[in-house]
Amino acid sequence: MRLGVDYYPEHWEKEKIDVDLMRMKEMGVNAVRIGEFAWSLMEPSENKFDFTFFDHVIAKCKEYELEVMFGTPTATFPAWLGKKEPSIYIISKDGQKMAFGGRRQYCYNSPEYLYYSLRIVEKLVTHYRTEESLYSWQIDNELGHEGSDDCYCLNCHQAFQTYLRSNYVNIETLNETWGTIFWGQTYHSFEEIPMPTETITVHNPAMRLDWARFRSASLNQFAQKHIEKVRELKGGHQTVTTNLPGGFFEKWFDHNEFSRSLDYVSYDNYPVWGGLEKPVSPAALSLSLDFVRGLTGKNFTVVEQLMGAQGHDITGYLPRPNQAKLWSYHAMAHGTNNLYYFRWRGMTRGAEQNCLGILDADDQKTRKYEEAKDFFEDISDYKEAIDGPIKAEIALLYDFDSVWAWRIQRESARFNINEEFLRLYEPFYKKNLPIDVIRKDADLSNYKILLIPVMKITDTSFTAKLEQFTKDGGTVVFSFRAGVKDEHNNLRLGSRPPGPFSSLLGISIEEVESLGDGQRFSVTNGTEEYHKGEVWREMVRVNEAEALYTYNDAFYSDYAAVTVNKFGAGQAYYIAGGIESGIIDRLAKKMLEKQNLETIASDEGVEVVQRSTLEGKTYQFVMNHTGLLKQHNGINLEPYECKILNL
Ligand code: GAL
Numbered sequence: 001m002r003l004g005v006d007y008y009p010e011h012w013e014k015e016k017i018d019v020d021l022m023r024m025k026e027m028g029v030n031a032v033r034i035g036e037f038a039w040s041l042m043e044p045s046e047n048k049f050d051f052t053f054f055d056h057v058i059a060k061c062k063e064y065e066l067e068v069m070f071g072t073p074t075a076t077f078p079a080w081l082g083k084k085e086p087s088i089y090i091i092s093k094d095g096q097k098m099a100f101g102g103r104r105q106y107c108y109n110s111p112e113y114l115y116y117s118l119r120i121v122e123k124l125v126t127h128y129r130t131e132e133s134l135y136s137w138q139i140d141n142e143l144g145h146e147g148s149d150d151c152y153c154l155n156c157h158q159a160f161q162t163y164l165r166s167n168y169v170n171i172e173t174l175n176e177t178w179g180t181i182f183w184g185q186t187y188h189s190f191e192e193i194p195m196p197t198e199t200i201t202v203h204n205p206a207m208r209l210d211w212a213r214f215r216s217a218s219l220n221q222f223a224q225k226h227i228e229k230v231r232e233l234k235g236g237h238q239t240v241t242t243n244l245p246g247g248f249f250e251k252w253f254d255h256n257e258f259s260r261s262l263d264y265v266s267y268d269n270y271p272v273w274g275g276l277e278k279p280v281s282p283a284a285l286s287l288s289l290d291f292v293r294g295l296t297g298k299n300f301t302v303v304e305q306l307m308g309a310q311g312h313d314i315t316g317y318l319p320r321p322n323q324a325k326l327w328s329y330h331a332m333a334h335g336t337n338n339l340y341y342f343r344w345r346g347m348t349r350g351a352e353q354n355c356l357g358i359l360d361a362d363d364q365k366t367r368k369y370e371e372a373k374d375f376f377e378d379i380s381d382y383k384e385a386i387d388g389p390i391k392a393e394i395a396l397l398y399d400f401d402s403v404w405a406w407r408i409q410r411e412s413a414r415f416n417i418n419e420e421f422l423r424l425y426e427p428f429y430k431k432n433l434p435i436d437v438i439r440k441d442a443d444l445s446n447y448k449i450l451l452i453p454v455m456k457i458t459d460t461s462f463t464a465k466l467e468q469f470t471k472d473g474g475t476v477v478f479s480f481r482a483g484v485k486d487e488h489n490n491l492r493l494g495s496r497p498p499g500p501f502s503s504l505l506g507i508s509i510e511e512v513e514s515l516g517d518g519q520r521f522s523v524t525n526g527t528e529e530y531h532k533g534e535v536w537r538e539m540v541r542v543n544e545a546e547a548l549y550t551y552n553d554a555f556y557s558d559y560a561a562v563t564v565n566k567f568g569a570g571q572a573y574y575i576a577g578g579i580e581s582g583i584i585d586r587l588a589k590k591m592l593e594k595q596n597l598e599t600i601a602s603d604e605g606v607e608v609v610q611r612s613t614l615e616g617k618t619y620q621f622v623m624n625h626t627g628l629l630k631q632h633n634g635i636n637l638e639p640y641e642c643k644i645l646n647l
Contacts, residue, residue, distance in 0.1 A: 001338060001379070001380060001383050001386065001387075002031040002067065002069075002301070002338035002340070003028060003029060003030055003031070003338070003339060003340075003376045003379070003380070004029050004030065004031035004032050004066075004067075004069070004170040004306060004338075004339070004340040004341070004358075005024060005029055005032055005033075005340055005342075005343065005344040005358060006032070006033045006034075006234070006303070006340055006341065006342045006344065007020070007024075007032040007033065007034050007138065007343070008034070008037075008059050008343065008344070008347070009034065009053075009054060009634055010038050010041055010351075011347055011350075012232065012345075013274060014053075014056070016493060017057065017060050018060065019054075019324075019566065020344065020345070021060055021061065021063075021064040021066065022064065023066050023359075023365075023369075024064070024066070024344065025065075025066070026373075027077075027358070027369060027372055027373045027376065028283050028372075028373055028374070028376030028377055029066065029391055030065075030066060030067060030137075031066055031067040031068065031340070031621070032061060032066050032067075032068060032069070032340075033068075033069040033070075033071060033138065033303055033340050034054065034057060034068060034069075034070060034071070034205070035054060035070045035071045035072075035073055035101070035124075035174055035246060036071025036072070036073055036075060036138060036139070036140075036141045036565075037071075037073060037075060037076045037079050037095055037279065038054075038073050038388065039055075039073035039074065039076060039077055039120055040076075040078040040079065041053055042073060042080070042120060042123075042124060043078060044292050044458075045047055046081070046084065047128075049120075049123045049127075049240065051123075051124070051127050051128075054070075054471060054598045058128075058133060058134065058257075059527050060061075061133060062133050066133070067133055067134075067135050067334055067338075068131075068133050068134045068135065068304070069134075069135065069136045069137075069138055069241075070124075070134055070136075070137055070138070071137075071140075072120070072121045072124060072125075072127065072137060072138065072140060072226065072230065073120065074106075074117040074120065074121065074140045074226070075103055075140050075141035075142065075312070076103045076104075076576070077106060077113070077116070077117070077643070078608075079100060081116055081343035082100040083100075084340075084533040085110075085113070085116070087110060087112060087151070087154070087155065088106050088107060088110045088112050088113040088116075089105050089106070089107065090106065090107050090150075090151040090153065090575075091106050091107075091151055091152045091153040091156075092150075092151075092152065093150070093152055093196075093197055093198060093316075093382065094197070094198050095152070095197065095198075097610070100377055102146075102183045102351070102625055103146075104141075104142070104145065104146055104148035105148070106148075106172075107151045107153050107155060108149075108151070108218040108219050108221070108222040109151070109153070109155040109159045109218050110155055110639070111155070113221065117226070118225065118226070118229050121226060121229050121230060122229060122233060122433050125230050125233040125234050126233050128235075129235040129238070130235055131235070132237065133229060134235075134238060135237065135238060135239065136232060136238060136239045136240070136241055136263075137230045137238060137239070137240050137241070138225060138241055138242055138243055138266065138303065139223065139226045139227055139230060139240065139241070139242040140223075140513060141242075141243060141338065142243055142244070142245040142268060143219055143222075143223055143242060143244075143253075143258075143584065144219050144245075144247035144251050144252070144253045145247075145251075145580075146245075146462045147197055149215055149216075149219055149251055149252040149253050150215060150252055152195050152197050152445075155319075156195065156218070157194075157195050157449075159193060159214070159218065159497075160193070160211065160214050160311055161191060161193055162190075163210075163214045163217065164190055164193060164210060164214075165190045165220045167210075171187055171188065171189060171190060171297065172467055174187065174190075174193075177206060177488050177490075178204050178206040178207050178488070179204070179206065179490060179591070180204070182204070185204065185303060191208075193554055195211065196208050196211050205408050205409055205489045205490070206403070206488045206489045206490055207524070208408045208489070209401065209404060209408060209488065209489040211446075212252050212400075212401075212404035212407070212408070213308075213401075213404075213500050215252035216253040216254045216255060216257070216364070216400065217434070219253040219258075220254070220257040220258050223242065223257075223258040223261075224258060224261060227240055227242075227258065227261050227262065233485045236476070237263050239263035239264065240261075240262055240263050241262050241263060241264050241265065241266045241301065241303075242258070242262060242266060243266040243267065243268050243303045243304065243555040244259075244265065244266065244267050244268065245268050246268065246269070246270060246288055246294060246519075246563060248288070248291055249398075249403045249417045250407070251416060252404070252407075253400075253451055254400040254439075255291075255295055255388070256295055256439050257399075259295040259296055259608075260295075260296065262296075263451040264296070264298065264299075264300055264301060264302050265292055265296055265298070265300040265301075266300060266301045266302070266303045266472075267288075267289070267292040267300055267301070267303070267336075267594045268302070268303060268304035268342070269288075269289070269302045269304065269327065269331050269336075270304070270305065270306045270310060270643045271285050271306060271319075272306070272310070272316055272317045272319065272326050273310050273311060273313045273316065274310060274311025274313070274315055274316050274354070274610045275311060275314040275315075275316050277316065277317055278317055279317060279319070279322040279323075279482060279497035281422075281593075282330070282605075282607055282623075282625040283422055283425065283426040283429050283430070284418065284422060284428055285327070285330065286330070286416075286423060286435075286607070287396075287422060287429075287435075287437060289330075289331060289335060289336070289426050290335075290396075290434075290435055290436060290437040291336060291437040293334065293335035293390065293436070293437075294395075294436050294437045294438040294439075294442075297390075297436075297438075297442075298335075298419060299335045299336065299337040299386075299387065299389070299390075300335055300336060300337070300390055301337065301338040301339070301340075301386075302331050302338070302339045302340065303338065303340045304340060304341075304342035304343075305327070305328055305330060305331060305339050305340065305342060306319070306327065306341075307319075307324045307342070307356070307357065307358050307368045307371070308354045308355075308356025308357055308358075308360070308368055309354070309356050311354045311355065312351055312352065312354065312355075312626070313352075315354040318560055319639060320627055320639070321367060321639075321640070322371060322638070322639065322640040322641065323372040323627075323640045324327060324368070324440050325372070325375050325503065325640070326623060326624070326625065326640040326641070326642050327641055328372075328375050329379070329621060329623060329642035329644075330607070330621075330623055330625075330642070331376070331641075332379060332382075332386050332471075332621070333607075333609035333611070333621035333623065334390075334609065335390055335507060335535070337386050337387055337530070339379075339435055340371045341357075341372055342355075342357070343355065343357040343358070344357055344358055344359065344403045345357045345358070345359040345360070345361075345363065346359065346360050346361050346371065347361075348361045354588050356368075358372050363613075364479065369456055369466060378644075382619065382644055383464050383647065384613045384614075384617065385505065385611045385613060385617075385619040386611075387511040387613075387614075388611050388612055388613045388614060389614075390434050390436075390611065391446070392433070392434035392435050392436040392446075392447070393433070393434075393437040393446065393448045393449065393595070393597055394428050394433060394434070394435045394436070394448070394449045394450075394451065394597070395435065395437070395438050395442075395444065395447045395449075395450055395451070396421065396424065396435060396436070396437045396438070396445065396450075396451040396453065397427050397438060397439070397440040397442075397450055397454075397455070398421070398437065398438075398439060398440065398450065398453075399440045399441075399457065399458075400439075401453060401487065402454065402455045402456045402457045402458075403417060403490050404455065405456045405457050405485060406454065408489065411481070411514055411536065412515060412516070412535050412536045413516050413517065414515060414516060414517060414534060414535045414536075414578070415535055415536065417454065419535075420454045420479060420535075420578075421454075423453065423479060423575075423578070423581070423584065424451040424452075424453045424479055424575075424584065425437075425451060425453075425479060426581065427581060427584045427585045427588035428449070428451070428588050428592075430585070431588065431589075431592060431599035432599060432600035432601075432602055432607065432608040432609070432610070433592070433597060433599060433600075434609070434610075435451075438456070440452075440462055444465065444469055445476075447469075447474065448473075448474060448475065448595040448597065449474070449475045449476075449477070449591055449595055449597070450466070450469065450474065450475070450476045450477070451477050452476060452477065452478045453479045454479050454480060454481050454482070455477075455478070455481075455482050455483065456481045456482070456484050456485045457485045457489060458482070458485075458487075458500055458501070459482045459486075459487050459489060459500075460500055460587050461501040462500075462502060463483075463504065466501070466504060467503070467504050467567070469570070470504060471559050471567060471568025471569060471570060471572070472568065472569060472570065473568070473570045474570045475570055475572075475573070475575040475594065475595060476500065476504070476570070476571075476572045476573070476589045477572075477575070477587075477591070478498070478501065478505065478572070478573065478574050478575070479574075479575040479576075480537075480538055480575065480577055480578070481497070481536070481538075482497070482498040482501050482505075482537050482547045482574070483497060483499035483500050483501040484497045484498065484499060486499075496508040496510070497509040497512075497538070498500050498574070501572075502543075503544060504565070504567055504572045505563065505565050506542065506543050506544030506545035506563070506565035506567070507540050507541060507542055507543060507545050507560070507563050507565070507572045507574055508540075508541050508543060509538045509539065509540055509541070509576070510539050510540075510559070511538070511539040512536070512537070512538045512539070512584035513536070513537050513538075513539075514535075514536055515534055515535055515536060515537065515578070520532045520533065520534055521533045521534075521537050521551060521553065521561075521562040521577065522551070522552040522553060523525060523549040523550065523551055523552055523562070523579065524550060524552040525548060525549050525550075526548060526550070530552055531549070531579065531580050531582055531583050532579075532580050533561070533577045533578050533579040533580060534577075534580075535577065535578030536577050536578055537551070537561065537576060537577035537578070538553070538561075538576040538577060539556050539559035539576075540559055540560040540561065540563060540574065540576045541559065541560070542560050544565055544566075545560075545563040545564060545565035545572075545574070546565070546638070547560035547561075547562070548560070548562040548563060548564055548587075549561045549562040549564055549579075549583065554570070559573075560576065560578065561577060561579065562574065562575055562579065562583060562587070563576075571591075571594070573587065573591075579607075600620075602622075602627075602632055603630055603631070603632065605624065605626035606623065606624055606625070606626075606629065606632050606637065607621075607622075607623045607625060608620055608621070608622050608623070608632065609621040609623070617646070618646075618647040619644055619645065619646055619647065620644070620645045620647060621639075621642060621643075622635065622637065622643045622644075622645060623642045624637035624638070624640060624641050624642070625640070626640075627639045627640065
């Protein structure tokens with residue numbers, strides 16, 4: 001198990017290295033990640049390479065028996081390159097060229113950037129290919145993060161037209177597919193097609209979905225070239241990864257694509273960031289980790305785990321004593337098998353003075369140091385539990401086309417995709433069962449329950465797969481807007497929603513309503529009990545299905561809001577709006593019983609993750625996510641305490 005810190009020795013005088021490494025060793029560190037922003041040090045002027053500083057750092061790491069993960073430094077390019085090749089900079093949607101000074105300002109479609117970035121990677125990897133202590137390469141740093149996945153430069157414009165030409169072959173097909181007859185936008189050649197930059201009103205939604213796919217392809221082809229270059233040159237003992245940032249569904253790239261070419265996936269786990277008054281909820285945190293694990297179906301490394309408060313210009317919530325330590329256990333419980341803390345020491349100069357580390361600027365041992373030390377010591381005893389595979393029988397399915405279609409048209413001012421994913425995920429999560437978060441084209445044969453939130457876009461092959469799954473006894477749960485759009489982000493003529501899912505769900509939808517801030521609707525199951533909903537609602541006619549809840553208002557009381565359809569040996573549920581969790585909790589209970597899935601009861605705020613080793617031993621991670629004293633099966637849990645039980 002690699003337990004480490006992110007170390008930036010280039011930020012401090014060289015003499016500090018010994019003391020730093022010694023203190024790391026005392027803390028229980030056995031690996032460090034270095035290098036990922038230091039291109040200017042490795043190629044101080046064009047084509048002059050100098051690795052002597054890192055030779056020294058690595059020699060020192062060896063002296064202290066620390067393994068090394070090396071980040072290729074292409075997320076920040078040197079000033080000389082920015083001056084020499086101004087075309088490498090990202091141009092924003094409103095035509096603003098990014099300045100040198102921040103990071104990640106390069107365009108994935110710049111041939112110049114590709115050339116220079118691959119050259120530094122080539123020199124670096126060749127230099128260290130025989131270095132035994134260097135066990136893994138991290139490609140770049142957080143590809144696509146902080147808005148760096150979108151660019152409107154000339155290279156992107158031309159590449160977009162080429163991308164469209166190769167997909168549509170002739171312009172007539174594109175016109176027909178996009179429906180350019182609307183507002184008289186018919187194109188006569190691919191060269192006439194603009195990028196979706198600022199305009200009056202909005203661009204065509206089919207065009208914007210193609211732009212999203214093109215952005216994803218641009219990032220992925222850049223990543224693939226870097227992965228291939230490292231693979232071609234690295235030593236046989238070295239592996240390849242890259243670190244994914246959070247906020248997956250606010251990005252313009254499909255994380256699955258390049259992840260499949262890595263030896264293992266890495267993730268940067270920040271439960272709270274600049275300006276947030278409180279951390280994201282334990283369910284949201286779990287969903288993120290389950291998403292990362294779902295990319296390859298394997299355990300993964302966290303290369304940046306928050307320990308102190310973080311932020312660029314604005315900092316936020318201070319993790320309470322033991323809370324960041326709890327998040328480390330939590331990451332492990334959900335599939336992390338190696339973990340690095342960001343960062344060893346907070347920086348005194350530069351943009352990240354508000355990103356606190358294990359040590360602060362005063363360079364004294366801190367509470368955080370002691371927590372990290374305790375965690376490393378304790379978790380080392382549970383390697384077999386952590387290395388075991390996680391086998392879920394519930395999966396939440398997503399698809400980036402649908403995610404992007406929601407980014408393009410939110411439809412309701414209150415719509416938030418993360419909240420909609422959680423609306424279905426959380427009721428099952430609270431029953432302490434593992435859940436995989438996976439792309440919809442994954443193998444579904446090991447699952448019993450599929451959660452399919454707000455999947456606007458679909459094709460018929462997916463419908464066939466789900467129908468078979470349900471016929472064979474599976475349970476599927478859809479939420480609103482399912483199947484309303486075709487694969488081009490257009491509505492379907494002559495078919496009512498839920499389009500291709502109509503027969504599986506046994507319903508048809510006649511009208512829909514988008515709700516704004518503070519607007520609520522009410523639903524009932526015919527008793528005196530009423531529940532609220534928000535964001536969106538649909539007036540559902542039941543055909544073969546049964547109405548479980550109907551609307552409770554003057555106009556729509558004969559329409560269903562929640563339905564279930566028996567389909568073969570299985571059941572297909574539809575939740576036709578942003579319906580509050582009480583109902584979904586109750587339905588989840590029924591579905592789990594029907595599928596004979598055993599749940600683990602726990603108090604509010606206490607999460608239990610059960611893990612089995614390959615030899616069949618069972619462990620439970622019992623985690624108190626609250627600042628209060630809690631109990632679980634007679635065991636006391638201090639605020640933010642995790643206990644690992646060997647059952
Ligand atoms: C991460 C990033 C790090 C550092 C950190 C600050 O997203 O990879 O380089 O910026 O955030 O919290």
